[in-house]
Amino acid sequence: MPITIVEYTELPAPRAAVVALLSDPTVWATLPTGATYAGTFWHRGADLYRVTTSGPYTADGHSTLRWEFALALQTTPTLQLEIVLYDAVLVTHAHVRVHVLAPSAVLPWQQWPIQQQVQRTLAACIATLKTRLRAAQPAPTVPHPSRNSNGKASLVEQLRPYYPQTVAHFEQMGALDHLEQVWRLERGWERILQGTHDPSIYAEQPAAPAAPLDYDLIYAGGGLGLLHAAAMAQCYGWRVLLFDRAEVGSVHREWNISRDELQALVTMGLVTWDELAPVIMAEYRDGVVRFAAGPHSRLPEHELWMPTVLNMALDAGALLRLMRRKLLAAGGTILDYRSFKQVSVSSGAPLRVTVALETLPDRRREHYTARLLLDGMGSTSPLALLRHAGQPFAGVCPTVGTVARGFVAGSGRSEFDPTIGDILVSTTDTQGNRQMIWEGFPGRGDELTVYLFYYATLTRAGTRRRKPADLELLAPIAPDAPVYSLLELFEAYLRCCQATSILAPTSRTSSPCMATFPDGTACTPRKRPCCGACCPLAMQRPSKAR
Numbered sequence: 001m002p003i004t005i006v007e008y009t010e011l012p013a014p015r016a017a018v019v020a021l022l023s024d025p026t027v028w029a030t031l032p033t034g035a036t037y038a039g040t041f042w043h044r045g046a047d048l049y050r051v052t053t054s055g056p057y058t059a060d061g062h063s064t065l066r067w068e069f070a071l072a073l074q075t076t077p078t079l080q081l082e083i084v085l086y087d088a089v090l091v092t093h094a095h096v097r098v099h100v101l102a103p104s105a106v107l108p109w110q111q112w113p114i115q116q117q118v119q120r121t122l123a124a125c126i127a128t129l130k131t132r133l134r135a136a137q138p139a140p141t142v143p144h145p146s147r148n149s150n151g152k153a154s155l156v157e158q159l160r161p162y163y164p165q166t167v168a169h170f171e172q173m174g175a176l177d178h179l180e181q182v183w184r185l186e187r188g189w190e191r192i193l194q195g196t197h198d199p200s201i202y203a204e205q206p207a208a209p210a211a212p213l214d215y216d217l218i219y220a221g222g223g224l225g226l227l228h229a230a231a232m233a234q235c236y237g238w239r240v241l242l243f244d245r246a247e248v249g250s251v252h253r254e255w256n257i258s259r260d261e262l263q264a265l266v267t268m269g270l271v272t273w274d275e276l277a278p279v280i281m282a283e284y285r286d287g288v289v290r291f292a293a294g295p296h297s298r299l300p301e302h303e304l305w306m307p308t309v310l311n312m313a314l315d316a317g318a319l320l321r322l323m324r325r326k327l328l329a330a331g332g333t334i335l336d337y338r339s340f341k342q343v344s345v346s347s348g349a350p351l352r353v354t355v356a357l358e359t360l361p362d363r364r365r366e367h368y369t370a371r372l373l374l375d376g377m378g379s380t381s382p383l384a385l386l387r388h389a390g391q392p393f394a395g396v397c398p399t400v401g402t403v404a405r406g407f408v409a410g411s412g413r414s415e416f417d418p419t420i421g422d423i424l425v426s427t428t429d430t431q432g433n434r435q436m437i438w439e440g441f442p443g444r445g446d447e448l449t450v451y452l453f454y455y456a457t458l459t460r461a462g463t464r465r466r467k468p469a470d471l472e473l474l475a476p477i478a479p480d481a482p483v484y485s486l487l488e489l490f491e492a493y494l495r496c497c498q499a500t501s502i503l504a505p506t507s508r509t510s511s512p513c514m515a516t517f518p519d520g521t522a523c524t525p526r527k528r529p530c531c532g533a534c535c536p537l538a539m540q541r542p543s544k545a546r
């Protein structure tokens with residue numbers, strides 16, 4: 001009775017590299033099979049095996065390679081090995097089947113040890129193949145760095161050998177300053193993943209007798225916080241201060257949203273549809289979610305059409321500038337280039353916060369008082385880090401992409417239809433143990449914003465660190481690259497775009513977009529240092545002080 005062992009694995013190289021490696025008989029000689037290679041024969045113990053190979057076959061775009069190891073002098077046992085390779089662009093998925101045609105003298109209960117031995121050998125061979133494939137990945141070329149006056153290579157030249165396509169692309173887009181920003185962002189994330197946080201930014205002080213306050217509400221951060229601040233000032237009459245370490249309303253990115261969600265701002269009286277018209281870059285008639293069926297999917301490829309989800313592309317900068325005007329018109333105060341430094345909170349009634357800011361770049365201290373501080377400093381907010389004892393996230397979602405134009409118009413899958421948004425699309429199985437997901441949102445005219453992202457779970461502190469072989473598929477690892485590197489993902493993005501013609505030869509990219517989004521769904525706060533937006537007081541009654 002034949003024994004069949006099946007293994008499904010991911011090999012860390014594109015399919016062509018895997019086929020080339022497996023077709024090389026000298027490679028087989030180095031695998032830990034327990035046999036010795038001797039030309040057309042293999043010795044294993046006293047047995048002499050003849051090897052016949054066939055392939056690569058291609059069926060359905062996959063490669064099938066077959067080997068048969070038969071005893072040269074008898075008819076059994078024979079070992080048949082079949083490897084089906086599925087291309088996943090950056091990596092190759094391999095379905096390995098081994099059939100052992102055991103001698104008839106082998107009794108059923110003697111088959112188990114044979115099966116175990118074959119399984120162990122197979123696992124060892126696969127591990128060795130992976131190591132060989134990783135080692136065969138193109139090594140970073142020796143950089144020829146341009147040097148600054150201190151004799152140090154510029155950051156761009158240091159990055160070039162590890163992320164050659166990324167650096168070239170940023171150069172082409174005239175966005176090398178963005179590259180440096182991304183590098184800094186990565187260092188910041190590395191510190192966050194290490195659980196770094198600063199307890200000195202929060203202090204409690206005994207309640208003092210009621211004294212006049214500068215404001216009712218202070219907002220730290222002018223992203224989404226600016227929408228909230230404008231609503232609180234304009235619709236509820238609170239005295240509002242908002243500060244940001246950058247210029248408030250200066251973001252350059254696209255936000256996708258649904259018409260219903262925007263309607264909420266109109267319904268509350270913050271804004272009219274006429275005011276929103278120049279902010280809306282595009283509205284689609286439909287949006288698609290499409291998951292590719294991999295070789296092991298139990299479900300066939302499926303499409304979901306969602307006409308009312310994320311069906312509007314907004315110019316986020318234009319929206320925030322509109323909100324800035326509204327906040328100022330409602331008597332609010334906006335302070336640009338102020339960095340949050342500390343908040344001290346009264347330990348009892350009356351509620352009072354004193355917020356310390358630092359002006360940039362001259363680093364002067366300023367202090368403002370209010371009833372509440374609302375934290376709008378985003379995913380890396382120092383207050384959020386403190387609130388969660390340095391571990392505010394359950395997962396991360398590194399995202400990269402570009403805004404491009406010049407696509408071939410049409411309704412085919414690889415063509416550009418400005419009336420349809422690609423909400424979530426997967427095109428392959430996992431790559432490097434990550435499921436890559438694409439997004440494509442038309443913007444103004446023939447602009448298309450394309451994103452590539454994956455989700456990763458951070459379960460325990462130990463899993464936050466890069467394992468040696470982790471991520472090896474996406475790019476050569478820079479010596480000090482952080483876990484979940486955006487630069488590595490950008491390199492993978494460009495390789496995938498090329499391999500799958502996602503960016504057509506006619507398309508021109510104009511700006512990069514990158515972010516690491518946190519997922520905090522499974523986190524429980526360790527501390528509650530700030531009243532923040534969770535405090536209901538902000539909604540209770542309008543200020544009498546105006």
Ligand SMILES: Cc1cc2nc3c(=O)[nH]c(=O)nc-3n(C[C@H](O)[C@H](O)[C@H](O)COP(=O)(O)OP(=O)(O)OC[C@H]3O[C@@H](n4cnc5c(N)ncnc54)[C@H](O)[C@@H]3O)c2cc1C
Binds near residue numbers: 220381515
């Ligand atoms: C490329 C990209 C595409 C996106 N697409 C979408 C989309 O289609 N739909 C969607 O819903 N979301 C999208 N998002 C996510 C969305 O941008 C964020 O969820 C949203 O911006 C979060 O807003 P926030 O105000 O909490 O944080 P942020 O937008 O990060 O704003 C935080 C603000 O706080 C300031 N700040 C931080 N620290 C300090 C400090 N110490 N002192 C003073 N100020 C500080 C920062 O300068 C910044 O202005 C996208 C994000 C990116 C980057």
